[in-house]
Amino acid sequence: MSNKRFYWIKLKTGFFNLDEIDFLLSQKNGCEYIVLYQMLCLKTANNGGRLCTTIGEILIPFDVEKIVRETKYFDFDTVTIALELFKKLGLIFEEDDNILRIPAVAEMVGSETEYAEKKRQYRKTLSEDKRKTLSDKSIEIEYRDKSKDIDINKDKENKEKTKRFTPPTLEEVQAYCNERNNNINPERFIDYYTANGWVVGKTKMKDWKAAVRTWEGNSKEKQKPKQEQPKQDFSGIPMGETI
Secondary structure, three states: OOOOEEEEEOOOOOHHHOHHHHHHHOOOOHHHHHHHHHHHHHHOOOOOOEEEEEEOOEEEEOOHHHHHHHHOOOOHHHHHHHHHHHHHHOOOEEOOOOOEEOOOHHHHEEEEEHHHHHHHHHHHHHHHHHHHHHHHHHHHHHHHHHHHHHHHHHHHHHHHHHHOOOOOOHHHHHHHHHHHOOOOOHHHHHHHHHHOOOEEOOEEOOOHHHHHHHHHHHHHHHHOOOOOOOOEOOOOOEOOOOO
């Protein structure tokens, strides 16, 4: 597993309110001095704020030319003046081995291993996926709930339609009987069911046309001629048959 570590610096919200920083900003090239100071803090974040290069066991202090090369955007004179100001303000001091050090870096630095950084990014991805999943579920639940509402409303409408029976008019019964070409008397049909409260047996009528068809069937049954039974002799065997 890699032991590589990542570093960063954290500036407090009151950074620009510090007396030292306020003094630098008041100088002619003050903005450049502030940016240079922040760049040096970043350069030394993984080195305890010490401006030096380590080669084996040898520490090589940064000089003005090295800082110019590392920062790239500042000329020799600007770096020279800035370092002198940093020393006078206590932003940088020189150790016994002639190495410059930025004391504030110790309080600014944050770090994490490469493994920790990958885990953090992984957890962030999981969190985003989880938020998306929860959002999708919310939409699905909302849609499902609305579907239920629609189904419930339809059920209510169907039940209301089933419960709401309206007795037919004489004209409607007459038209239906003519359509079916039956011999049902519409007036008798209307009078009969009006008298019994439009009940079929013990149940409220739901379909008067079905009742018309039932009357029609009963009428046809009554009109069928009765079949004569074959005459039988004393033995009980129908006449004309032999055994």
